[in-house]
Amino acid sequence: MDLGIAGKCAVVAASSAGLGRGSAKALLDAGCRVVINGRDPARLAATAAELPGAIPIAGDVSNAGGASEFIANATETLGQVDILVTNAGGPPLGNFASIEVDQYLEAVNLNLMSVVAMTKAAAPPMQERGWGRIVAITSLSVRQPMAQLILSNTARAGATSFLKTVAREIARDGVTVNTVQPGSHLTDRLTGGDPNFVPAATGIPAGFIGDAEDFGAVVAFLCSEQAKFITGTSVPVDGGANAALQ
Numbered sequence: 536m537d538l539g540i541a542g543k544c545a546v547v548a549a550s551s552a553g554l555g556r557g558s559a560k561a562l563l564d565a566g567c568r569v570v571i572n573g574r575d576p577a578r579l580a581a582t583a584a585e586l587p588g589a590i591p592i593a594g595d596v597s598n599a600g601g602a603s604e605f606i607a608n609a610t611e612t613l614g615q616v617d618i619l620v621t622n623a624g625g626p627p628l629g630n631f632a633s634i635e636v637d638q639y640l641e642a643v644n645l646n647l648m649s650v651v652a653m654t655k656a657a658a659p660p661m662q663e664r665g666w667g668r669i670v671a672i673t674s675l676s677v678r679q680p681m682a683q684l685i686l687s688n689t690a691r692a693g694a695t696s697f698l699k700t701v702a703r704e705i706a707r708d709g710v711t712v713n714t715v716q717p718g719s720h721l722t723d724r725l726t727g728g729d730p731n732f733v734p735a736a737t738g739i740p741a742g743f744i745g746d747a748e749d750f751g752a753v754v755a756f757l758c759s760e761q762a763k764f765i766t767g768t769s770v771p772v773d774g775g776a777n778a779a780l781q
Contacts, residue, residue, distance in 0.1 A: 539760030540668075541566025545618035546609045548572050548596045548653065551582045554672055554717055555622040557751030563588050565755050567618065570609045572596060597623060598644045599652035606656035615664070618758045619657040621650045622672040626686035634685055646673075646690035651697060654712075658705060667710035668758040671698055675718045675773050695769060702767035711766035713757050718773025720745035741774030 544567070547559040551573030559571045569589050573579040576593045583591040592608050595601040610616050626642035627634075650671055661667025673691045675681070680688040695714055702712035719739060753772050756762055771777045 538565045538755060538758070540618070540755075540758055543567045543617040543758075544570075544613040544615050545620070545758070546570045546572075546606065546613070546616050546657070547620040547622065548602070548605065548649075549622040549624060550620075551575065551579045554720060554747050554750050555620070556582060556586070557747030557749075558620050558622070558670075558672070558754040559589060559751070560586055560748060561751035561755035562618065562620075562758065565759070568613060570612060572605055572609075596649050596653070599648040602649040602652035603656050606653050610656075610660075615660060616657045617661065617664075617666065618668045618670075619653060620670050620672065620754060620758075621653050623649050625674070625684075626690065628683045630683055630685055638686060639689065642686035642690040643693065646687065647693045647697070650694045654698070654701060658701065658710060658712075661710045662705055662708035665709040667708075668762075669698070669701075669710065669712045670754050670757050671695075671712075671714040672754070673714045673716050673769070675716045675771055675777055677714075678716055678769065678771060679777055679779055699767050699769075706766050709763075711757070711763065713766060714769045715750070715754055715757065716769055716771045716773070716777075717750055718745060718771065718776040720747055720750055739774040739776050743774065745772065745774060 545562045547555050549555045550559040550571040559569050562569050570592050571589045574595050579591045579593050583589045594605040596605050623645050676684045676688045677691045677695045698712050750772050
């Protein structure tokens with residue numbers, strides 16, 4: 536399927552592995568010029584070698600300053616940013632009793648303020664050109680708060696609200712803003728990097744764990760011309776795990 540975005544300039548944060556990498560690959564397959572990102576230059580270079588055409592830009596997007604700098608560097612490299620995929624690692628596990636107050640600020644910087652900063656840097660030029668796509672990788676925990684993920688539940692809910700608001704404000708400018716909410720996928724966050732990890736699909740009606748490249752295909756579709764009338768929405772990609780009506 537031709538997504539109609541060949542030649543577009545795409546930027547995918549935190550994409551040296553996992554869902555970010557899957558999203559970058561899908562956009563490359565769609566014909567985009569793609570900047571990938573990660574904090575570890577060696578790991579990022581290895582990923583770039585595995586994804587022919589990907590342009591690596593190392594940087595830490597876990598805070599607003601680093602996130603803004605990343606978009607500035609990507610814009611200088613590509614000339615412009617047509618597609619932005621925001622992403623970041625998850626904050627530490629824990630519950631109300633175990634998480635200290637200052638850890639909330641760290642989580643907000645990681646999963647909310649980084650999204651705000653990247654969107655603030657990338658969206659206005661998209662509006663001026665009359666075309667743009669912003670897709671945020673968040674979590675199913677936004678829709679259905681999960682035990683031991685109180686930091687993620689809190690910070691990513693804020694990011695979702697921010698993006699929903701922005702989507703409504705800039706829709707008339709030809710820029711769509713959506714979020715994708717992953718359930719369980721075979722990434723290092725789930726496996727811990729253990730090559731012998733045996734996935735269990737307990738609680739997933741589809742009966743299997745998600746694949747990062749399949750997830751990336753959903754992200755790429757939301758960046759497509761065919762998806763121009765989809766904005767302000769949150770798409771769960773979870774094999775049916777979400778039990779809520781909305």
